[in-house]
Amino acid sequence: MRTRVLRCRPFTRILAFLLLVLAFSVYCYYYSAAAYHKSSNNLPSSEDDDFKPPPPFFKEKLRQEKVIQEQCPVLKESIADIDTVSVFPSFEFQPSWLRTKEFWDRSFEERYEKTRNDSRRPRLKVIVVPHSHNDPGWLKTFEQYFEWKTKNIINNIVQKLNQYPNMTFIWTEISFLNAWWETSHPVKQKALKKLIKEGRLEITTGGWVMPDEACTHIYALIDQFIEGHHWIKTNLGITPKIGWSIDPFGHGPTVPYLLDKSGLEGAIIQRIHYAWKQWLAERQIEEFYWLPGWASKKPSLIVHNQPFDIYSIKSTCGPHPSVCLSFDFRKIPGEYSEYTAKHEEITDKNLHSKSKTLIEEYERIGSLTPHNVVLVPLGDDFRYEYDVEFDAQYINYMKMFNYINSHKELFNADVQFGTPLDYFNAMKQRHKGIPSLKGDFFVYSDIFSEGKPAYWSGYFTTRPYLKILARQFEHQLRTSEIIFTLVSNIIKQSHDRRLGGSEKRLEKYYEQLINARRNLGLFQHHDAITGTSKANVMYDYGTKLFTSLYHCIRLQELALTTIMLPDETLHAQSILQSEVEWETYGAPVKKLQVSLIDRKKVVLFNPLAERRTEVITVRSNTPHIRIYDTMSNTYVQYQISPNIDIREDGKRVISNNNFDVVFVATLPALTAVTYKLEEHMNVSHHCVVFCNNCNNQDSDKQSIFVTKKMMPGDIQLENSALKLLVNRNTGFLKQVYRKEARKKNVMEIQFGAYQSAQRHSGAYLFMPDYDSPEKNVLNSYSNWNSLQDDNIIIVSGPVSTEITTLYMPFLVHTLRIYNVDDPALLHGILVENIVDFENPPKNRETELYMRIQTDIQNGEPPEFYTDQNGFQYQKRVKVDKLGIEANYFPITTMAWIQDEDTRLTLITNHAQGAASFDPGRLEVMLDRRTLYDDFRGIGEGVVDNKQTIFQNWLLLEPTTFIRSKRDTSESFQPVHERHFRPDQKTTDYQLPSQTADFLSRSLNYPVNIYFIDTSEMVRDVQVKNYQTLVQNFPAGIHLVTMRTITDDILEQFPSSSCYMVIQRAAHSCSVGSQLEKSTSFTTKTRFNGLHIRNLTSVSLTGLKTYKSLSGLEDIEIEPVEVKTFKIRF
Structure with a gap:
């Protein structure tokens, strides 16, 4: 049979050849773009003549593909020659x-x-x-x-x-x-x-x-x-x-x-x-x-x-x-x-x-x-x-x-x-x-x-009042840095001569901002934040923190006044005021009252680069209020809660002059929003109070709150996601029922204390007295037999429900759940403990803990996870050969235990010690008092305890992974015999859930609350909302800081440049629900009213310059990593 040959006309062959060349060119471009993406960590600087970025089309294509791949990246544990968790238990701790x-x-x-x-x-x-x-x-x-x-x-x-x-x-x-x-x-x-x-x-x-x-x-x-x-x-x-x-x-x-x-x-x-x-x-x-x-x-x-x-x-x-x-x-x-x-x-x-x-x-x-x-x-x-x-x-x-x-x-x-x-x-x-x-x-x-052996685990907790104050100061300094950087540069770029006075007033505060940075830095010293200096030195640190915190709040007030009040003649007046008043170091913080007369506008500033929903509480002198959001032009969900004064004679008096207005605010990233208070008569927003020994009045007026007696039996708190069961005999949490999972979990909160071993437990060291049983510290403060229900108060409203248990004056314990349309707030349990050790010698040699006992099977010996400096996470395994003091570990933001079905995360707003000694148990140390020195240098005990407010989130979440079997081998291959293999198996790197990560930022970076005070004015003040970003930062990006750089010539004056430090948060894909998916920076990610003249990638502290970027959309950052960028506005 004769073969048929396909013959093409010359024009067709030329067209086919051109199409082939075009396809090859597309392949080459795509390959070069991919190579660029893979080697982005090793790019030459922009000054290199050979450096050519990939075409914009392919950069955008790669960026879109990266978004898909990184919506929930699974990180693997690093592979190392030495794994401290595996090696440490094999040691001989009592060598000859x-x-x-x-x-x-x-x-x-x-x-x-x-x-x-x-x-x-x-x-x-x-x-x-x-x-x-x-x-x-x-x-x-x-x-x-x-x-x-x-x-x-x-x-x-x-x-x-x-x-x-x-x-x-x-x-x-x-x-x-x-x-x-x-x-x-x-x-x-x-x-x-x-x-x-x-x-x-x-x-x-x-x-x-x-x-x-x-x-x-x-x-x-x-x-x-x-x-x-x-x-x-x-x-x-x-x-x-x-x-x-x-x-x-x-x-x-x-x-x-x-x-x-x-x-x-x-x-x-x-x-x-x-x-x-x-x-x-x-x-x-x-x-x-x-x-x-x-x-x-x-x-x-x-x-x-x-x-x-x-x-x-x-x-x-x-x-x-x-x-x-x-x-x-x-x-x-x-x-x-x-x-x-x-x-x-x-x-x-x-x-x-x-x-x-x-x-x-x-x-x-x-x-x-x-x-x-x-x-x-x-x-x-x-x-x-x-x-x-x-x-x-x-x-x-x-x-x-x-x-x-x-x-x-x-x-x-x-x-x-x-x-x-x-x-x-x-x-x-x-x-x-x-x-x-x-x-x-x-x-x-x-x-x-x-x-x-002497174990240095006491200082993880020592002097918690100062550890908490330092974290609060970090938050206020960070907020001040961000607001100052943005507002000062908006003023400079506006070229508005009328704002010249405002610019000079801000510059005057810059010197105080430098001092605040240095006072915070000073407190990071290894004998300061640890609480391991003499009492008078710790007091000196505290006053330095307090003074700088005060200046930071004043700076915020001035900067936000400048940007939110169109009338520049008001900028020099103290019209915008923080809702809290810090009078002196060590004194309780006072909350100012809103008023329908002269403080009827509330300004909320969200210092995070992400949209958030929060429950806000402000103090009011009237219950007849409703709240209007001027950004969304809607009335918000709210409730009126009572202020209950607990007096020395044991009476609980419901105030008729002070009320808490609790409302739900949804705030865009880095935005200041004004909320208006309007008079409104509606008793449906008033809370119901369950209290057996509460006086309904502190004046001749009848209380607006309905007060009821408590029913017999255990107490139940409920929202649309959780049902909490509280032990009637103790007032502490007993069980949690998760409605979505249809699962009950044992979750018993307990308080107790270790008896300090005299002269072996002090500011540095922790050593319990093993010859003494654990102390039931609440025994001497409870009168449950005679007044069982008098020490419990329940407040229930449309926004939140809470139960407060009193062991006066030692402990006031509150559990709170929210009834809001936000997944994180809905699933979290807020725990607040007010602890007062009273004056010594009361509660001497006491190491107070809060313990949570669950039915989670976290191994035997138990393992749990702790954060490290709020940055990365570390598995901990109890070493049975060692005592309690050796199995206490530091946490700064969170710790969790987990099994194949459930994870319990405890989130904290300060550094403290944590441990898991038995399966299902997670405990944190709250406070310590030791009368004796531990012979590590300071020559005195720790007796300067102050009344301290502790706040934690508890979060129960479902897990979908199977916990890997622990390697129990105690052998260790010498380094020269170890070889990395491409097929070497690794385990997933354990990370917090997205919900836990959000609640941690919410706790450590709360919304800043201010009032517009018009008490000395004859007219209302016009206030405009201030939104920093045209489009929010990607959901996975945390703005660590935006820190103005000091002028090169005038040392006490700010320049027009700043360091923007960001971290890309990483989350577990196997725990809880995913709130938002990660995206990348885009061309729409930019600052509102601010032009970036130059953007450069630099080393973490800014001393080394890497490469220039055309805009924020060029920023790329791997999960968990921290990067710094220098911005010149």
């Missing part, structure tokens, strides 16, 4: 060497002797780092320490390093360096900068303080790093390269992450559990890459762990403190201590023997590493305040250094003064196989005091 306080035993000595004779090992290289650890407050206040010690120390650094050209030094606390700079002569400033340029004085970390890592929140951590880094860049012209964190009481992965994102190369840590010290030393692991919990790009920052107990000379020259004491050459007339007892100057007679002893200790440190490079800190707390100490340390050490370096045949070592950067440079040249680690080093435990 415990009483000697030194892990260095015969096995270490034998390895040392073997390695020193190994000709293949590189020569020992020792970097001795003189340092002075200066606490910005501890036994004395910041100012007292500066005048008494620190000013002299920095002066001596400048003088003696110029005198001794071979000596080096480091400095970490920028708060102190700033205080010195402001009072020092320009000649000294110039000399200090010269030392830095020469590399002999190194600025380490660069934060405002050396922050605690357990109790701090990510906002405050970032803010104090930015403040410190910019001070360094502005005044010294450098960027820090190495972190120095030698005194925080335990370490976590958040600070290394932030340092890595800030561009640092290395970090040094010190205080970790004594068993970790031994374990790492056995395996010659001093350096590691600290991975975040979720699988992501490996950080470039290397973490170095100091191998011995503490940073003093006694513990840094080698494994034997008794030997190291003799190498501390400080000798001050009148001082007598353990090191002065062993003091011996270096002379020609003892030079050889002392050098030999010293180098042997250094060699022992070197044997703990594969690279034989040793870092030896030379200092202690507030050292070198006397110039004679500089002389003594330098002269004696240089004699030995010169002798050792000139006798290589005897010592085979290079010894020198240096800096941490010198150490990392030398180490990296020799050491390439650095392992990775994930997890953290909490709880820290030492043994150097008594030769037995």
